[in-house]
Amino acid sequence: QVQLVESGGGLVQAGGSLRLSCAASGLTFSNYAMGWFRQAPGKEREFVAAISRSGARTSYADSVKGRFTISRDNAKNSVYLQMNSLKPEDTAVYYCAADWAGLIRGTTTSEYDYWGQGTQVTVSS
Numbered sequence: 001q002v003q004l005v006e007s008g009g010g011l012v013q014a015g016g017s018l019r020l021s022c023a024a025s026g027l028t029f030s031n032y033a034m035g036w037f038r039q040a041p042g043k044e045r046e047f048v049a050a051i052s053r054s055g056a057r058t059s060y061a062d063s064v065k066g067r068f069t070i071s072r073d074n075a076k077n078s079v080y081l082q083m084n085s086l087k088p089e090d091t092a093v094y095y096c097a098a099d100w101a102g103l104i105r106g107t108t109t110s111e112y113d114y115w116g117q118g119t120q121v122t123v124s125s
Contacts (some may be wrong), residue, residue, distance in 0.1 A: 002026040002114045004096050009119030012086055016123070020081040022096030022116055029077040030054075033099040035112055036070060036081045038092035038121075045095070047107035049081060059104045064090075086123045093118040 008020040020036070035050040049070040050059045058070050069082040079096055097112035105111045 002098070004098060004114055004116035006094065006096050006116045006119040009094060009121045011122045011124065014086060014088055014123055014125050016086050017082070017084045018086065018121060020083065020094055020096075020119060020121075022079045022081075024077045024079070024098065027098065027114070029098075030074040031100065031102055033102050033104055034070075034072060034079040035097045035099065035104075036079075036094060037097060037109065038090075038094045039118075040092040043092075045109055047109075048094070050099075050104045050107070051079065052104055053102035057104055059107070061107070083121070086121075088123045088125045091121060091123050093120050 003025045005023045012018055033052050036048040037045050038048050039045040047061050051070045051072050055072050067085045072079040095118045096116045098114040099112045
């Protein structure tokens with residue numbers, strides 16, 4: 001079955017950096033667009049970034065543009081999220097997701113077919 005497993009979360013001070021990883025199995029990874037979403041307590045899950053199946057196209061939420069970078073390595077069936085200049089408002093559980101369409105279709109959760117279990121990111125002030 002399809003599995004997406006996130007790692008790399010943790011506690012970091014404001015201004016610091018973290019790199020999240022998501023390892024995929026059970027699917028032809030290079031066919032799927034991949035996305036990162038996050039959910040803070042009491043809030044809806046929101047789009048963070050996405051990358052097309054080839055990696056040629058990326059998309060970011062305005063709130064993270066210029067600070068976060070999404071990348072992928074199809075040979076390793078993995079997608080990454082480099083997070084720099086972290087702020088307390090970035091605190092959330094971060095999820096990776098896979099979209100069979102392969103292209104970046106949008107920013108809503110309904111467009112993604114598979115989800116990981118999430119990794120906690122906490123940014124202290």
